[in-house]
Amino acid sequence: MLVRRGPELFLFDCGEGTQRQFLQARAGINRKMRIFISHLHGDHVFGLPGMLHSLSFMGRSNELEIVGPRGIVEFVTSVNRVVKLYNRFPIRIREVKPGQSIDDVEYTFRVAGARHGIPCLAYAFEEKPRSGRFDAAKARRLGVPEGPLWKVLQSGGSVRVGRRRILSKLVVGPARRGVKLTYAVDTRPCPQVIKLASRSDLLIHDSCFAESAAAKAQEYGHSTAAEAATVAKRSKSRVLALVHISAMYEDASPLLAEAKKVFRQTILPRDMQTISVDA
Numbered sequence: 001m002l003v004r005r006g007p008e009l010f011l012f013d014c015g016e017g018t019q020r021q022f023l024q025a026r027a028g029i030n031r032k033m034r035i036f037i038s039h040l041h042g043d044h045v046f047g048l049p050g051m052l053h054s055l056s057f058m059g060r061s062n063e064l065e066i067v068g069p070r071g072i073v074e075f076v077t078s079v080n081r082v083v084k085l086y087n088r089f090p091i092r093i094r095e096v097k098p099g100q101s102i103d104d105v106e107y108t109f110r111v112a113g114a115r116h117g118i119p120c121l122a123y124a125f126e127e128k129p130r131s132g133r134f135d136a137a138k139a140r141r142l143g144v145p146e147g148p149l150w151k152v153l154q155s156g157g158s159v160r161v162g163r164r165r166i167l168s169k170l171v172v173g174p175a176r177r178g179v180k181l182t183y184a185v186d187t188r189p190c191p192q193v194i195k196l197a198s199r200s201d202l203l204i205h206d207s208c209f210a211e212s213a214a215a216k217a218q219e220y221g222h223s224t225a226a227e228a229a230t231v232a233k234r235s236k237s238r239v240l241a242l243v244h245i246s247a248m249y250e251d252a253s254p255l256l257a258e259a260k261k262v263f264r265q266t267i268l269p270r271d272m273q274t275i276s277v278d279a
Ligand SMILES: [Zn+2]
Pocket: 039, 041, 116, 186
C-alpha cells in the first residue's frame, strides 16, 4: 500500500514483489519516504531487502526511514550484515510501540496494537487541521489592501484600516480538518483499532475471509469482510477498503457483498489501483 502525499511517499508493509510493483507505479525513487511495517510475518517484510537494494541501485541518495515493531532493526541489520546490500543512502530505523506517535510538521502518525498471533501494529495517518479559507474579496470590500496586512489576517491577527479594526475571523473561515487514513492489517476486529480509526476518511482493514470461514479468521488472527465492515461502522469511518484477501478466493466479490451489508461505503481495490482521498 503506497500513499503519495504531495512529494512524499508512505509505504505500508513490504511483502514479496513490492519492489517490482513500486517501480511499475513510477512513484519516484528519491522522494522523502517512510516505510511502515506492521509485523514480522514474511508476507509483510520479505520484500524489504529487495526494495532497499532496488532503491539504491536506481540511484536513491536521500535518507529513508523505516518504522516498525520491535525486531525490525534486527531484521534489517542482519540482512545487511549477511548480504551486503548495495546501500548508497542512509537508512533510519525506528521501533515503535502501541500508543506512540510520530509527529511531522503537517501530520502525525499514531500507532496502536492490532490483534494478531504475534505483536502487530496498526497505523493512522492524520493531517493537522489547515487554517480556514481566506476570503480575499471580502478583505478588499472591507478596505484591506493586498499585501502584508493580508498575511496578518491569515495568521489570525487583526489589522487597523483607517479608524476601523478588522478581525481575522471576519475574513478567514473556520479551520479545515485534514485527511485521516488508517491501516490495520493483519488483525482481528478489536477496540484498539476502532479507536485508532475513529473518523477516518479511508480505513484500510484486514479482510482475509468470507463469513463461511469465520472460524479460520479467528484461528489465524484475521478478520472476515463483515467484521472489517463492523470496524468501519463503529469507528465512523467514511470509506472502507478491503485488503489482504486470502488467496483461496479467486473471486472476492462475495466478500465485498458481505461487507456492504454492514457498511455501504466499502470498496475492494485491485492491484495498482489509485484511490484519491480528501477530507
Ligand atoms: Zn500476519
